[in-house]
Amino acid sequence: MSHTAELIAVGTELLLGNIANTDAQMLSQGLSALGINVYYHTVVGDNPDRLKAAVELAKTRADIIITTGGLGPTCDDLTKNVLAQCFGRQLVFHEPSARRIEAYFQRLHPNRPMTDNNYQQAMLPEGCTVLDNDWGTAPGVAFEADGVRVIMLPGPPRECKAMFTYRVVPYLKDLADGVIVSRTLKLFGIGESSMEAQLRERMNAMTNPTLAPYAKEGECELRITAKAADEESAHALIDPVEADLKAHFGPLVYGVDIPSLEAAVFALLKEKGLTLGTAESCTGGLVAKRMTDLAGVSSVFRGGVVSYATEVKHTVLGVDQDLLDQYGAVSEPVARAMAEGARKVLGCDLAISTTGVAGPDPDERGNPVGLVFIGLAAPDGTWVRKVNLSMGRQRIRHIAASHGFDLARRYLSGLELK
């Protein structure tokens, strides 16, 4: 039997636009993976009447209602009170939760007495399943009434996500009607519209698995999603589609279910036992930052030089002053010399360099915003890619850094460097 969930987020801060409803996104992904349909998201403020109206409506069109927010001590447990009322339940004091809240509070504020409103958080609907919260003070709650499963989760995204993963998924497991499995191919070096155009007919003809294209920050994704009785059967549906797409897009595919280009580079460096360094101008530390976002990267990443001032390119990276004078800092020869300089100065096998105009204004030589040279120096040669990125400052920086990772990835994979 197929199930339908409705998400109700409670919080005036959402209606004022102070925060985005990212809980709804996370829960939707998670429910979809369980094969549970989500037909509506609703957001209401900290207002009992409007929350009540939303719950009454949800009862008519969903058999799972998940609320987020309104469980904190400062909002008088609005959500619990209203939901208990909607489903005719009393709130009763739950001793173990009170002890958990005390312990949590004491770990956080060893020198401050716990106030009464924190104990209020231990008042829970009678006969409910308590979803222990190991990531905050407010316990989550689940119960069944009027043919509906009601689940209340805390609002802070970190808590909400952990509670969903470790408490709600096990609680809902018996409802899952088969499984939905997704696999995502990541592509760099092709635009979304071009990718879509090449796939449109195929996508329209597919029903299970389905194929969905996405674009984000200069990259493209192709998500293959299959629905089946179990994970194994779902994967068997996905395998041939993945193989087919890889053959079609070739070296544009940099990985499958991999978080980022830099993660692909990290894996390849580890595999080959090689080290990396950076020499950055317009990206200003972003290449190094993205690399060191990855835990454990110290085994392959040596460091970098951010040579934002032209002089630093000469003094620290050893770029010839003649090159800088003749071609300017934003040029192919300087990108080359920066990458080669970084290899020497940092003692690394490979070095990525970037030099370009991130904007908002053209540089003093009149190079336009978005012109970037990206270099890769390796023991057997140096390659430079020139790109024109007509977009805003942060996107230029991000995509220029991605080109650096793409060069490294292609070099390490033995692909043509272009």
Next chain:
Amino acid sequence: MSHTAELIAVGTELLLGNIANTDAQMLSQGLSALGINVYYHTVVGDNPDRLKAAVELAKTRADIIITTGGLGPTCDDLTKNVLAQCFGRQLVFHEPSARRIEAYFQRLHPNRPMTDNNYQQAMLPEGCTVLDNDWGTAPGVAFEADGVRVIMLPGPPRECKAMFTYRVVPYLKDLADGVIVSRTLKLFGIGESSMEAQLRERMNAMTNPTLAPYAKEGECELRITAKAADEESAHALIDPVEADLKAHFGPLVYGVDIPSLEAAVFALLKEKGLTLGTAESCTGGLVAKRMTDLAGVSSVFRGGVVSYATEVKHTVLGVDQDLLDQYGAVSEPVARAMAEGARKVLGCDLAISTTGVAGPDPDERGNPVGLVFIGLAAPDGTWVRKVNLSMGRQRIRHIAASHGFDLARRYLSGLELK
């Protein structure tokens, strides 16, 4: 007269969790600034019946309905068809919009003929106000019927935001019932709960302006919001509250309506004519990256060294090998030597250094995850701050970088460095 708006986002990709409903956040902020109340957000899929139900409900509880999404050529203009039906309007061909769409399409795809479904986007409710879209193909639409103002906007956040700012705000201007003005104090060095505890009584006693605390990525914000007949009167209500809070929190307040700590540092460096450089270990380029996120920063930012490998601290930054051997890379003396080395190597007035354990594991000397030393070297001395950040890798890195900016900000403001 006070107005109430309801937001309806249309798109199955929202219900699958592929994207977050950031349009709702942006619109809520904008409507709140116009003094228009938002009581509900709803998200529905690409389904005419469910959209119809959502619109019928919204008609009963709002006098402004704003939809986002469902205007693209691939979804058969779902939103326009359903809304026209709900309000008894015919769709008619709008010649000028067809011409705009053609022109836009040609700019994007000079070699591809425009397909018929793009012309479908020029079918608009009769008698409506067309909201010209200069940022995409789908025109926006506004009309009044049944006592409700209906506004339809495209879903892509970039288009939606531009359309709201340049088309909807002027269209709604006559409704604005006074103005709501907010001013935000930014604090670093105090926790949210402590800030809230100090302000609780005051906050509860306030009605206009109101005071709201927020916490994000290791920083705190205090937003003062006033409602008044005009901007000037609103600011007059805010001024004394701001002065009072600044006196209370003193040097913890690093700015008002300023985007970030690094922006505060940039402004101070410019004002004093001083330059900055960085020497980063655990933050791996993040300090430099955050600094160079700011446009125009090349006037004050010289560059940085990411000395991720211990050896690079010695070879590039000139940190004494003895110090590294005796105290280890994560230590007060090394943070000091890194900052002083960066000043010399990069030729800058001030240098921020970071060295610590970002995790997930303790370092080889057994220093715990979250221990970070942050240094600031200046012409008249070097200061090092030691912090213990018990949180995840990315937050440790972010907050360590913030401490570096905080040291620089305090030095440049003539505050005590502690």
